[in-house]
Amino acid sequence: MTGPFSPLVSRRILRVAPGAATSVAQRVAYLWRMIFPAWWREVYMAEFPALPLFTDAYLADTRHLTAEEHGAYLLLLMCAWRTRGCALKDCDRTLARTVGVTRARWRKLRPVLTEFFTVEAGLWQQKKLSEVYRGVEERVAKNRQNGAKGGRAKARKVSRMVDEAGDGGSQKLPTKSQNQTPKPNGEAGVIAAAAGLDGDGLSVKAMAPVAEWLAAGAVVEEDILPTIAALRARQETRAGRRPTTLAYYTPAVLEARDARLGAVQKGSAHAQDSPPPPPKRKFDPESVDDWRLFLGDANSRFRGDYLSQNWAIGRGHPVFEASSLGPDPRHSVNKKIPPEIMAEYGPKWRWRS
Numbered sequence: 001m002t003g004p005f006s007p008l009v010s011r012r013i014l015r016v017a018p019g020a021a022t023s024v025a026q027r028v029a030y031l032w033r034m035i036f037p038a039w040w041r042e043v044y045m046a047e048f049p050a051l052p053l054f055t056d057a058y059l060a061d062t063r064h065l066t067a068e069e070h071g072a073y074l075l076l077l078m079c080a081w082r083t084r085g086c087a088l089k090d091c092d093r094t095l096a097r098t099v100g101v102t103r104a105r106w107r108k109l110r111p112v113l114t115e116f117f118t119v120e121a122g123l124w125q126q127k128k129l130s131e132v133y134r135g136v137e138e139r140v141a142k143n144r145q146n147g148a149k150g151g152r153a154k155a156r157k158v159s160r161m162v163d164e165a166g167d168g169g170s171q172k173l174p175t176k177s178q179n180q181t182p183k184p185n186g187e188a189g190v191i192a193a194a195a196g197l198d199g200d201g202l203s204v205k206a207m208a209p210v211a212e213w214l215a216a217g218a219v220v221e222e223d224i225l226p227t228i229a230a231l232r233a234r235q236e237t238r239a240g241r242r243p244t245t246l247a248y249y250t251p252a253v254l255e256a257r258d259a260r261l262g263a264v265q266k267g268s269a270h271a272q273d274s275p276p277p278p279p280k281r282k283f284d285p286e287s288v289d290d291w292r293l294f295l296g297d298a299n300s301r302f303r304g305d306y307l308s309q310n311w312a313i314g315r316g317h318p319v320f321e322a323s324s325l326g327p328d329p330r331h332s333v334n335k336k337i338p339p340e341i342m343a344e345y346g347p348k349w350r351w352r353s
Helices: 007-014 024-035 038-044 055-062 067-081 092-099 103-116 127-166 187-194 204-215 220-239 246-273 288-295 301-309 339-349
Strands: 118-120 123-125
Touching: 055 067, 067 092, 067 103, 067 123, 067 127, 092 103, 123 127, 187 204, 187 220, 204 220, 204 246, 220 246, 288 339, 301 339
Parallel strands: none
Antiparallel strands: 118 123
């Protein structure tokens, strides 16, 4: 038996050198350091347990990876996310153990995986992952600040009610039965009805998310009702039943609010700082400049792999109208491609000529 629980390690713990600490607490601390080294504690103690994964962006960047490289990349992303600061130390021994391979195998995987990371100052950082991490960090801090404000307001209200009751006034403290089933009206009633819930039968706690959404700046017609309708339809399709609480919709409603506000701010700034984009034009298959503009960098292996999977000009292209480019040159000869473009891109992207 090997590892921290082997008989050899146990004898080392029990037989301490002369002059060493022998208290129970110090022995436990010694055992903790042996079983869970510093790199393990730093990597696996998460500040934000949930990692948002945008599958469309991930697959667009990693379709060329093997199954082993996919697993190693995802492990690095998850361990970086669970590390404070969202970065991993540039240590081959630690990274090999994190990925679960030998150091010899890691030396072969490292050149492939470093293309997705920025390695500087002794740290591995992934740009997109760091941006998402900072966004989650800001949202958590904001929620904590809002929660603290709400707690102080509630405490002041309760204190005021207690003082009024202590002065011998005729006003009594509201009991649980008095606040059990309020009759929502106006916006609250509309929202409850959109969720398929009986507003008259909901408690104050059950209706609290509505007040939270409105206080956070969510708009009923633009953020709340469309989000509730979409999530309710999705759940009814998947599970055959609708969500039973309004709290279920909170993350999506706040995300819709953030998207709307961000789009408005970015749109206003863009309209002020940038001219409107020129109208799209037709792609000219005889123009070398049009081919270079569409294909991009000939030295980018990832660009070549991506275009092989998407060999057409889609509707979302910023310059050209949607158009067909003929057969994929990796699989068959494409006579539409000019000879100059074939000579420039063909050998690097493995086109058939």
